[in-house]
Amino acid sequence: MSKQPILEITNLHAGVENKQILKGFSLTIYPGEVHALMGLNGSGKSTLAAILAGRDGYDVTEGTVKYLGQDLLELDPEERAREGVFLAFQYPVEIPGVNSTYFLKAALNEIRKHKGQSELDAIEFLALVKEKVKLLDLNDDLLKRSVNEGFSGGEKKRAEIFQMAVLEPKLAILDETDSGLDIDALKVVSSGVNKLKRADSAQLVITHYQRLLNYIIPDHVHVMADGRIIKSGGKDLALELEAHGYDRIVKAAAVAA
Amino acid sequence: MSTATDTIEELVKTEYKYGFVTDVETESAPPGLSEDTIRMISRKKNEPEWLLDWRLKSYRHWLTMTEPTWQKAHHEKIDYQAIVYFSQPKPKKDAPKSLDEVDPKLLETYEKLGIPLRERGRLAGVAVDAIFDSVSVGTTFKKQLGEKGVIFCSFTEAVHEHPKLVKKYLGSVVPYTDNFYAALNSAVFTDGSFCYIPKGVRCPMELSTYFRINAANTGQFERTLIIADEGAHVSYLEGCTAPMRDENQLHAAVVELVALDDGEIKYSTVQNWYPGDENGKGGIYNFVTKRGLCKGRNSKITWTQVETGSAITWKYPSCILLGDNSKGEFYSVAVTNNYQQADTGTKMVHIGKNTSSTIISKGISAGHGQNSYRGLVKIAKSATNARNFSQCDSMLIGSKCGAHTFPYIEVKNTTASVEHEASTSKIGEDQIFYCNQRGIETQDAVNMIVNGFCKEVFKELPMEFAVEAQKLLGVSLEGSVG
Numbered sequence: 239m240s241k242q243p244i245l246e247i248t249n250l251h252a253g254v255e256n257k258q259i260l261k262g263f264s265l266t267i268y269p270g271e272v273h274a275l276m277g278l279n280g281s282g283k284s285t286l287a288a289i290l291a292g293r294d295g296y297d298v299t300e301g302t303v304k305y306l307g308q309d310l311l312e313l314d315p316e317e318r319a320r321e322g323v324f325l326a327f328q329y330p331v332e333i334p335g336v337n338s339t340y341f342l343k344a345a346l347n348e349i350r351k352h353k354g355q356s357e358l359d360a361i362e363f364l365a366l367v368k369e370k371v372k373l374l375d376l377n378d379d380l381l382k383r384s385v386n387e388g389f390s391g392g393e394k395k396r397a398e399i400f401q402m403a404v405l406e407p408k409l410a411i412l413d414e415t416d417s418g419l420d421i422d423a424l425k426v427v428s429s430g431v432n433k434l435k436r437a438d439s440a441q442l443v444i445t446h447y448q449r450l451l452n453y454i455i456p457d458h459v460h461v462m463a464d465g466r467i468i469k470s471g472g473k474d475l476a477l478e479l480e481a482h483g484y485d486r487i488v489k490a491a492a493v494a495a
Numbered sequence: 496m497s498t499a500t501d502t503i504e505e506l507v508k509t510e511y512k513y514g515f516v517t518d519v520e521t522e523s524a525p526p527g528l529s530e531d532t533i534r535m536i537s538r539k540k541n542e543p544e545w546l547l548d549w550r551l552k553s554y555r556h557w558l559t560m561t562e563p564t565w566q567k568a569h570h571e572k573i574d575y576q577a578i579v580y581f582s583q584p585k586p587k588k589d590a591p592k593s594l595d596e597v598d599p600k601l602l603e604t605y606e607k608l609g610i611p612l613r614e615r616g617r618l619a620g621v622a623v624d625a626i627f628d629s630v631s632v633g634t635t636f637k638k639q640l641g642e643k644g645v646i647f648c649s650f651t652e653a654v655h656e657h658p659k660l661v662k663k664y665l666g667s668v669v670p671y672t673d674n675f676y677a678a679l680n681s682a683v684f685t686d687g688s689f690c691y692i693p694k695g696v697r698c699p700m701e702l703s704t705y706f707r708i709n710a711a712n713t714g715q716f717e718r719t720l721i722i723a724d725e726g727a728h729v730s731y732l733e734g735c736t737a738p739m740r741d742e743n744q745l746h747a748a749v750v751e752l753v754a755l756d757d758g759e760i761k762y763s764t765v766q767n768w769y770p771g772d773e774n775g776k777g778g779i780y781n782f783v784t785k786r787g788l789c790k791g792r793n794s795k796i797t798w799t800q801v802e803t804g805s806a807i808t809w810k811y812p813s814c815i816l817l818g819d820n821s822k823g824e825f826y827s828v829a830v831t832n833n834y835q836q837a838d839t840g841t842k843m844v845h846i847g848k849n850t851s852s853t854i855i856s857k858g859i860s861a862g863h864g865q866n867s868y869r870g871l872v873k874i875a876k877s878a879t880n881a882r883n884f885s886q887c888d889s890m891l892i893g894s895k896c897g898a899h900t901f902p903y904i905e906v907k908n909t910t911a912s913v914e915h916e917a918s919t920s921k922i923g924e925d926q927i928f929y930c931n932q933r934g935i936e937t938q939d940a941v942n943m944i945v946n947g948f949c950k951e952v953f954k955e956l957p958m959e960f961a962v963e964a965q966k967l968l969g970v971s972l973e974g975s976v977g
Contacts, residue, residue: 291932294924315931324932331929335947341933344943348934384947401933 242307243268244409244440245290250301251465252289259285261465263301267409270437274451274476275444277462278484283444284328286462287413291325292318305409319345320352322408322439326398326415333385338397339367341385342404349405370403374430392423399430410434410441416450428453448480463488524581530554533682536581540651540685543658553671553681560675566809566838567867567899570780578745580683580716636700645729646691647702650718653689660691664720668751668788668815676747677784680716684749687717692727692758701957703732719750723758725791730761730957746805748783756791756818761799763956764812768804775834775863778806785812786842789821789850797824799955802837811869813842816850816878823852826952831864831896840870840901845878845911854885857949860896867899874911881911889919890948892941920948 245267252260259282267273277283289296290303292315303310310318333341346366347357358366371378376396386394395415402410412431416424431441431454443454451459451473459475460467461484468491469475479487524535533554537547562573640647646657653661671681688704704719723729746768752760762785771778781804787796798812814823825841843852858866866889874881889898900917922944930940946953946965953965 291928293928314936315928316934316936319932319934327929327932331923331925333926333929333944333947335950336943341930341943344935344939345930345933348936352934405933 241268243304244306245310245442246302246304248302248304250286250289250298250303252285252296252298252301254285254296258299259465260289263462263466265460265467267440267442269440270435271458272435272441272443272454272456274454274456274459274473275442275462275467276446276448276459276476276479279446281462282465283446283462284413287325287328287411287444290318290411291315291323316348320349322349324402324405324407324410326395326402326410326412328413328415328417330386330389330394330398332387332389334387336385338383338385339364339381342367342381342401345401346404366404370400373433374400374403375426376400376430391418392420392426395419395423395427396430399427399434403430403434406434406439408439410439412441412443412445414444414446416445416447424450425453448476451476461487463491523579526579527576528554528578528580528683532580536683536685539581540654542654545662546654549666549671550682553678554683556672557675557678557682560678562675567836567865567869567901569836570807573745573780575679581685639699643696643699644693645696645698646689648689650684650687650689650720653720657689657691660722661689661720664722664751664753665718666751668753668786669749669784674784676782677749680718680747680749680784684716684718687719687748688721689719690721690729690731692723692729694724695726696724697727698729701730701732703734705734715744715746715748717748719748721750721752721760721762723752723754723760723794725755726757727755728759731763732957733762733764734767744778745780745782748785750783750785750812752785752787752796754787754789754791754794754796754818754821757793758791759795759797760787761797762787762812764798764800764802765956766800766802766804766808769806770804770835771806771833773833773862775806778835779804781805781808781810783810785810786815787813787823788815789818789823789847791818791821792847793820794818795822795824797826797955798841799826799952800828800839801952801956802827802829802839805837806835808835808837808839811840811842813844814852815844815846816852816881817846818850819847820849821847822850824955825852825854825856826955827856828859828949828952829857829866829868830859830861831866832861834863836865838867838869840868842871842873843883844871845874845881845883848877848879849881850878851882852884854883854887855951856885856887857952858887858889858898859892859945859948860889860898861892862896864896865899866897867901869901869903871903871905872913872915873904874906874908874913876907878908879910881908883911883913885913885915887915887917888948889917890945891919891921892945 243266247263247265250260250263251258263286275283285296289298292313298311305321305323313321343363350357367381380389380393380397386397389397398415415427419427428450435441443450443456456473459471459473461469461475461479469487524532530551533550534547537550666681669677671678690702692698721729721731752762754760766781768779768781769777789796796814800812802808808829812825816823823843827839829837829839831837840856841854843854845852854870856868858868860866868887870885872883872885885902887900887902891898898919902915904913904915906913922941926944927937927940930943931937
């Protein structure tokens with residue numbers, strides 16, 4: 239019996255205001271897998287992330303997205319989140335005056351309610367937070383502050399990973415989580431991601447640079463250009479990209495097509 | 496694609512849950528205002544001659560005044576002859592001597608509003624005076640307060656029981672000549688709360704007045720007077736609701752606070768008068784004059800207000816900082832949704848030395864709501880080393896509402912330090928989407944973001960009120976984001 243994929247994107251065409259961005263994007267992700275999606279700026283990586291999370295303003299003109307067998311595009315963003323889709327934002331927004339711990343507790347309890355589980359009270363939640371703080375070796379000061387308010391770029395990304403640790407998604411999409419991070423922050427973030435890898439969940443790591451893949455070892459690497467995947471391979475593909483740049487692969491793909 | 500947060504504009508109907516009418520027999524004056532009306536009110540209340548004289552002086556002065564038009568709010572001309580100036584639930588025999596004699600329907604009304612007048616309710620520890628239309632229904636915890644020498648009663652009762660105090664302080668902070676609505680109130684006020692905290696006494700519980708307009712075409716003109724004698728402390732809460740009616744109703748109250756040496760008054764309001772429907776029909780005109788006098792050295796007055804109701808809110812709870820080292824504070828959250836208009840803010844008048852004031856104002860506009868902050872910080876020549884800090888933040892929800900800020904600053908003393916900060920933000924689709932992506936639905940996200948925005952003010956409210964205020968904010972903004 240073959241496993242059911244967590245995510246199955248078939249021939250996805252989508253864009254904004256008559257501008258086609260995704261042009262026949264297909265990708266299947268199974269439980270336990272880490273996929274890296276690489277590509278130049280403008281290739282459509284972040285659009286894909288936005289559409290998967292349900293951000294408003296994109297038109298899907300063709301193709302399907304199945305999440306655990308159901309039509310993902312039919313669901314509202316909050317329903318997707320409650321079903322286990324998590325997006326680590328490239329630019330996490332600030333919500334002044336809203337305490338980070340309070341926010342995360344509200345989010346977790348929405349997910350728990352959806353699953354038919356009892357909501358955690360403050361004490362139970364703090365115990366969980368403590369455990370995750372320890373797991374990720376984080377400084378819990380961030381949790382006492384307002385959501386992302388006044389955080390440095392690195393702090394925002396760490397906070398995203400921390401949320402992911404608490405919410406335990408089935409499908410985590412990391413949208414350029416490495417952008418703007420120095421090496422130390424990059425290590426912290428990637429070690430978090432590695433620790434959160436589980437047999438029943440999957441991660442889609444979107445990145446521009448190969449360097450993140452020094453720390454996160456993907457099972458599959460895909461190169462994206464002009465709205466679709468032009469080459470897929472193992473982690474060696476990332477190294478090839480690093481050595482020769484995107485040009486060669488893009489050209490080779492064009493010749494093949 | 497079926498995503499949420501389609502537009503940030505879509506408005507749906509908001510349910511105003513206090514909109515019911517209580518069916519009690521009332522005794523009302525015919526509509527209209529004249530010296531006869533005033534004499535009638537005074538006679539009904541069995542008032543002393545000096546008070547009637549004061550009312551008549553006020554009325555005669557009012558006749559010489561014209562309605563102000565400088566506020567940033569628009570309404571049809573008010574017909575002062577169409578208003579009923581006196582309405583009271585018909586007494587069973589005479590005036591109720593205790594709560595047991597109060598019409599059970601009235602008690603039920605307050606239970607429905609969540610304000611238990613019987614002296615063991617969920618607000619245990621809060622003494623309540625309830626004003627129904629124009630008259631006080633009953634005051635709780637009188638005995639316990641009496642043991643400390645605290646006087647907390649209806650204004651009418653104070654006129655009879657404590658005439659010296661009333662005579663001394665009535666109009667001492669807001670004279671009847673002050674403004675159009677204050678003059679009108681002085682002429683026709685019918686009841687209100689009176690509170691006196693004697694020297695050195697820290698009031699053992701929160702004092703609270705609950706105002707309810709019930710009868711149609713009735714104006715509510717209440718008068719509140721609070722005096723903290725030397726070293727006295729009091730925390731006072733005020734709540735208001737009204738039934739849903741299609742016509743506008745006028746509420747023109749006057750509140751006067753006096754703090755003597757080392758006295759401290761904390762006055763908190765959660766104003767939830769009926770705001771009108773989603774098309775702007777009906778609702779209360781809330782034209783109120785509230786002012787506190789920090790008369791003594793080291794005295795302190797704090798105004799905290801959460802204004803979510805009324806079709807039009809027009810008020811500026813102010814502090815006159817007369818005593819040296821006195822402090823004034825103003826914390827405000829004003830919400831306008833649908834077609835509500837609010838023009839609110841404060842005046843901080845520094846006269847004494849080393850006086851300081853803090854102003855934190857949060858305006859939230861949704862729907863077609865218009866929200867204005869208007870404030871004056873005045874440093875007199877005598878106010879050496881005066882300090883003021885003002886912060887005015889506005890938040891916009893949707894694109895049809897407006898936020899306006901009118902800060903006035905007058906400084907006559909060079910040692911003064913005045914700071915003003917202002918910001919305007921829009922609840923971003925990005926913020927809402929971020930919350931959605933974490934499993935939090937749009938309405939909850941808006942509540943969360945707005946509550947975060949108001950945090951600095953909510954933390955100034957007494958606990959029960961803070962919870963109430965947060966809920967109220969949620970209800971007021973329900974459906975403001977589609």
